[in-house]
Structure formats: structure tokens, C-alpha cells
Amino acid sequence: MPLGNVSERRHGAPDLGVSVVILALDKRANIASGLGKSAHHDDAPASNEVGRLWLPLVKRVKQPYLGCWALPGAGLRSDISLEDAAFTALESTTAMHPHYLEQLYTFGGPARSQGGLPMVSIVYWALVGQAEAETLHEANNVQWFATDALPEMAFDHEAIVDYALWRLRNKIEYSSIASRLVGNEFTLAQLRHVYEAVLGKALDPANFRRRMLTSDSLQQTGKYQAEGRHRPAALYRYSADTPIEEIYEGSLAALTSHKVLAANTARQHR
Amino acid sequence: MPLGNVSERRHGAPDLGVSVVILALDKRANIASGLGKSAHHDDAPASNEVGRLWLPLVKRVKQPYLGCWALPGAGLRSDISLEDAAFTALESTTAMHPHYLEQLYTFGGPARSQGGLPMVSIVYWALVGQAEAETLHEANNVQWFATDALPEMAFDHEAIVDYALWRLRNKIEYSSIASRLVGNEFTLAQLRHVYEAVLGKALDPANFRRRMLTSDSLQQTGKYQAEGRHRPAALYRYSADTPIEEIYEGSLAALTSHKVLAANTARQHR
DNA sequence: CCAAAAGTGTTGCAAATACACCCATGA
């Protein structure tokens, strides 16, 4: 009985769009490339805590869920790839360029379009580095939110964000994806802060060091960085970019990441 | 310059459909519920080899790729969930009911629709048990193929199958998904044959036994099964269904599998 | 000197592997 005006579309194809979960770290977790002291949104955590993950959301200006916050997205055209569509949606709403972009899941079905038109969303998730994240000028309708303090969100977008965070937490364990959240050169402490922010817990510095070094994915630059009244730390870089990923992504590796890699190489390898 | 008649659709939304990669084992790998001796397609492997994975394909009767084999699929309506659409596509083309169904990936973009209309495919992958697989009467336009001997396939469907196999190989390591490929009760040797077929290599029986038993996901039935001129093997069953999966699928677990579970409980818990 | 983080060493535990060995059965 409700949804009367929608019933005529019940057997047609649903609308199709892409959305993006964009994730970045605050200053505390990644001091490598940063110089200033204040984090996003003037919400810098105390310096002895773990860093936090943030994401930009867009305020809806239409019904349904008017005034709620939603993931950046756009309709889907047929002349570009799905990944390019996600890349463009990200770029046009935030003017940022991701360091990593991967398909997350496709959501659809009548349950998620309460009162609205049927909608299928192909959702991607992206990582942006510290420097890139700072280029976003927060406006009235696009703002950063900490993932552990999300606002009232539209549709099922909160569940989608949760799923993206779950995927990131898993993927950081077996891939070199953390490389997309630190600068080109970094100390092991800085890299550890990234892991701590993603996993949401502190890690043993000694064991973390050994785990990273024995994985053979890092190489020393020969440079050192002094950061306080203590011994300077060696700077490292990732040796080959995305070595582990390709193994794990299997046959899908060939179908993805072209645009992101191009964008990153264009800006001098991240 | 080519594709002239398609160019007018270039900026519209692409068509949307679901496809399914349906996987099953041959007799050698799963003797639990079977009685006969011949495997699918009269291609029973020698009894000392590992079993193989098979999937049903549909022969195309239209251009493009006329005569090639393709994944079962259907268009997408907006009054049912994506999973229900995949379930229905599987059921209507093969008359089988899956024991497992999960979204695999969404494929799209202009590159994959050579000469045809732009097409986005939401692909699911499914597992069917031995008994269910035997209900499929092979016709002229739907047949079983071994995954290591695929025919000429339409579109990018061969890459999609490879990705589904990769996902299965990974998932069998950390979830109880193998339960969907064996019968209700099984010996550890039979369960091992499933793992061997999926992973494509032989496993140490002693270590496999210990790994399974210490995982606490199996329980003994008290029954035994004699299978040759040697000591009879104890029969086991999976204790709680899908215990590990839910942990690993995280927040997504709530959004999926309702229909498959219903279908399986309807037929007495698989 | 001393605080504080960088970096090293040591121990113990848990899981996976390799492989030797007994057990129970049907032919």
C-alpha cells in the first residue's frame, strides 16, 4: 500500500550508481609528510593516543534523508570503466586523488531504497595520503568525520563504511596497502602508527620492527630522522610497489588500478 | 569510428544483469553421498588422482559470441534483492539449488562489451553439493565443464571463472565453506578429497585430520563407514553451520544468505 | 646525567610440517 508511485517501476531495472568510501589518517598517525600541528577539524587527539581514521561525507540536499550525510557518489555512464567512474566521483566531490582504489561490494535490492527509487550502488573504497587529505577545503556540504564518531547517515551507508573498515583492517595484515597511507619515506615508528590507527590498538614496537624487516618489503634509504630528544630513526621506503597484492588479488589484478597508478606516477610516485 | 550504432548510448546508463559461477565436485572428490561410479560427462578421473571442480555453462544462441559458452545469468529486476536475482538465475537455468551463494565482483566498463551494448554484470559464485549436481540434465545448451579444461568462452567470462576459483581456494582456508561441498555426514578422507580438489594438490592425511579436529568445527556422529579392505572410518558432521564465516564476513553477514539458508533448511539442512 | 625512543636478544608458546609407527579390516 505505501510506495504507490514506485510500484510501476517494480519490474524494471533499478538505477545504477557508484559511491566511494574515502579513508585517510589524521596527523598523529602519520607525521612523516606533515609539518603543522593541528589535525583535521581541530580535533587533534592527545599525542599519546593512537591516531584515527577519517572520511569525507557529503550532506544530502534532497529527499530522502535530506540533511543526512552520505558517501560521495555519482550516476554511472557506460563510456568509462567502473573504476574510472569511482575515481571521477571521488575527484569531482572532493578534488582529491586516491593512492589506492578498489571495489568493495555492490549493494542493491528493494530493502535499501525505503521510499525512494530502487537503487543499485557499486561501492569502491579509497585511501588518500596525508598531504592529499589536506587539500580538501571543508565546505558546508562536505566535511571530514572520524570513523569512530559518525553522524546520522543516509540509506545503509553506515553499514557500508563499517564493511570498508573491516576490509582495510584485514587487508593491512597481508598486503602492502599501508604504503598508500604513509609518505614515500618513513620511520618504522611512523609506519607503526598507521597500523595502530587502522587496527585501533597499540602494537609492540620491537615485534613490529622485526615483522616489517623480515617481510623484505622495506628497504633502508640510508637517511635518518631526528624527532625528539632521543636517538634518530632510520628512514625506509617500500621496495617494490604492491608486490604482495598482486599475488593475492590473483587474476583480478589485470583488471584494475590502471587509473590510480597513472595518477600516482604522474604526481611523482605518490 | 567503429561502434557507430552504439555511440548514441555512450553516455547513458549501461544494462545491468547478474551472472553466476556455479561450482561442484566430481565423484572422486566426494564419495560421501554418491553411489554410482561414473562422474559427470563420463570423464571420471583415475581413482588415485585428486578430484576436479566442474561448472555448468550455457551455450549462447545470440550474437555476439554466438555458439560460445557463457555463465548462466539474467537481467536484473528491482523488486528482488541481488542475491535473490542470482539465486533465481541459477535456478531457472539449471534447476539446481545452491548450498552457498556469495557475491564475487561487479564487472563493467566499455572494454568488456566488444561490439555489443554496454553491460554491467554483478557476478555471484555458488557451491552445489554432489546430489544436487546430479539433478542437472545436460541438454544441448547447458553442460558441465571441468574448470581445468574450459571451452571457448564468451566475453570475459573465463577471467571471471578464474577469479571465482581463486576466491574459493582462499576461502576454504579460513572458513567452513567446505561443508557446502560434502554431504551431511562424511569421513575425514572424504573431506580431505574436497580440500585436495579445490587446492589442486595432495594433503598429508595425518596433519589434515589434526587440523580439522583441533578447529572444533566437526563433531563425531558415532557411526562408521567401511569403504574397502581396510579399517572403517568415523563419520563426522559440521557442528554449527557457518560459525567461522560470520566472524570473517564482518558487518556484511547480516546482509546476505537469507534465501540460501532458507532453501537449505527447507531441504533438511542440506 | 637522564628521559625517551631506537634497536637487539632471549624465551616461550602455538601451529604447521614431515614422517615413523600402530590399528583394524576385508579379501
Added chain:
DNA sequence: TCATGGGTGTATTTGCAACACTTTTGG
């Protein structure tokens, strides 16, 4: 009886977690 797979025992290795310890710097 003996061949065959079911089932157990055990040594070795590996990676990880815990934590004590040494080193190097700035103040």
C-alpha cells in the same frame, strides 16, 4: 596373511608475542 587406509605419536621448524636489555640522541 597382508595390503590398505584409519588413526596416533613425535621431532623439527616457524612465526609470533612478551619483555628485558642495550644504544644513541637532545636537553
